[in-house]
């Protein structure tokens with residue numbers, strides 16, 4: 265078995281091109297993606313130019329008055345009311361929004377002009393504006409009562425765009441960023457100024473104030489999705505090497521030696537495991553070092569990553585056993601290769617490697633929970649959000665069951681003598 | 685030691701091997717001679733357990749090997765017709781790997797590897813990648829890989845196809861040495877009759893999946909004992925002269941190559957004066973005349989009516 269493993273790794277190593285492709289490709293793609301998505305970086309702003317209409321229907325002064333009345337209706341002490349009003353004025357949600365856009369860095373490429381909604385719509389129609397940002401009436405009041413009183417808010421910043429473009433997408437993410445900042449600041453305020461009361465996580469949103477989803481960063485999602493996709497392909501790559509063994513007749517020679525199919529498959533499985541493991545770890549480490557995708561993570565974090573990567577690599581290794589046996593059975597290498605690519609693509613799509621499955625019907629998401637990639641990606645994202653607090657047991661057992669099932673199937677499919 | 689009993693293989697309705705009976709005794713060197721497509725490789729694949737026979741059996745010391753292929757695999761060294769090596773590995777790495785999976789003991793593997801490299805004359809180039817080797821060198825490594833576990837029986841499937849004469853001689857010499865000095869039993873497959881004549885004491889001749897003749901070289905040649913073979917060279921040839929020669933009494937067969945005729949006639953019949961007469965009547969001269977010793981090639985020709993390279 266060790267002989268097979270040594271041989272497989274050596275053959276793979278001799279084919280440097282393949283080593284480079286399978287290990288460097290995901291890293292390169294991630295760097296490209298990252299550069300594309302961090303397009304808002306300061307140097308690039310020269311070329312960007314967005315004109316947006318800012319429709320301010322929110323009357324802040326009125327809102328404060330109204331909020332004060334709300335407080336009074338709650339029969340609070342005068343001192344308390346005064347303190348809360350002070351706090352409200354420093355928060356000034358719509359004020360923050362306006363000054364956000366007056367920030368010199370942003371205002372150099374996002375030109376916001378205050379105007380009425382009618383006027384803004386007209387200008388969008390005749391192409392003078394690319395987007396409208398509308399802070400609706402009652403926004404300040406709603407935000408304040410949500411943050412400070414824990415009442416549900418149903419007003420949201422409206423963001424309308426004339427046409428999807430790179431610039432407007434960025435603008436949208438800027439607004440998201442604003443909302444995040446706002447939420448964060450509000451939460452901080454709530455903690456520092458109101459230590460006695462229970463912390464209410466504030467909510468804010470664009471278009472619809474949505475549930476409080478802590479989203480992992482796009483860059484992290486792509487890192488996980490891309491690296492696990494490329495790792496899946498290793499199973500196919502190793503299997504296609506088997507086709508070479510078959511074509512070069514060395515497989516026949518191996519059969520002549522009385523070696524058991526188990527050892528042969530085991531060689532493939534372990535080498536796939538090692539290659540997938542190395543590739544995944546390298547991708548994580550390299551993207552972290554070069555792009556800082558996992559900032560401020562401790563050794564505990566990396567330990568968790570290692571555990572997840574190990575089990576996921578195991579599943580991929582199991583898959584390579586099936587692919588290897590199929591390659592030995594199928595007479596046409598191209599058909600086999602096509603089949604594997606299809607399987608990998610389907611697994612990846614179901615697993616959420618290409619796009620998030622949140623928008624899909626429930627049964628798709630359920631199904632996703634029974635694909636190796638689905639389990640892995642979910643575990644990764646959950647781990648990134650919540651750290652070691654999550655339960656590893658179920659997904660890891662699932663992965664292990666996948667491995668055992670795949671490997672057993674691989675052995676079952678291993679061709680009998682005379683079939684190969 | 686090894687025998688096949690009505691061994692047959694049918695591929696998609698086509699009989700590639702048709703009820704072949706052959707036996708190999710310990711220490712013998714056996715030749716399996718036949719043109720391309722005769723079924724030699726298929727026969728070897730069945731003997732070496734790579735292919736399941738459609739019917740019939742392969743026996744080792746009287747025991748069927750079909751249900752129990754382990755034992756025959758252990759004593760066989762098979763040199764396949766195609767190069768079966770990892771191109772990306774060096775000669776040494778290839779041999780090490782095959783030695784390990786042939787379960788050659790760890791403490792003697794290195795020594796065995798060097799021995800077989802020496803035997804095929806590639807000791808100096810063992811660290812080079814197989815893909816950089818010439819066809820002849822690859823063939824030699826291909827043989828070396830089958831020798832590592834010191835097989836009792838060595839089966840070689842056309843080991844000299846498409847290589848330079850030097851490598852070819854080296855291979856033939858290696859096989860001869862293995863048989864004569866180390867007592868290795870050899871089954872040698874080829875469509876070159878000279879190689880089989882040179883190496884093998886006993887020969888099976890195959891055609892269209894069947895054994896068409898078998899026996900020692902002498903026995904096979906004696907099939908031709910009722911015939912003479914004459915090679916004549918003419919100043920020129922024409923269809924008419926060939927027709928005239930063919931018409932001569934006692935001449936059984938005439939093959940034309942360039943300006944010479946190969947004539948097979950009944951043994952001891954005096955055709956010479958008729959031949960000269962026929963040629964001169966067409967105003968052609970007879971420039972050379974030679975009685976030839978028949979070869980296995982002629983035996984094959986005699987039996988099948990075709991040459992081995994058809």
Ligand SMILES: Nc1ncnc2c1ncn2[C@@H]1O[C@H](COP(=O)(O)OP(=O)(O)O)[C@@H](O)[C@H]1O
Nearest residue numbers: 695696700718719720721722723724725726727
């Ligand atoms: N795997 C196969 N499938 C179908 N036909 C085959 C297969 N292998 C060999 N044959 C056919 O069987 C015949 C014998 O082939 P082979 O044993 O390779 O002959 P040889 O080795 O004497 O040249 C040929 O007609 C060949 O086309």
Ligand SMILES: [Mg+2]
Nearest residue numbers: 724725765842
């Ligand atoms: Mg052949």
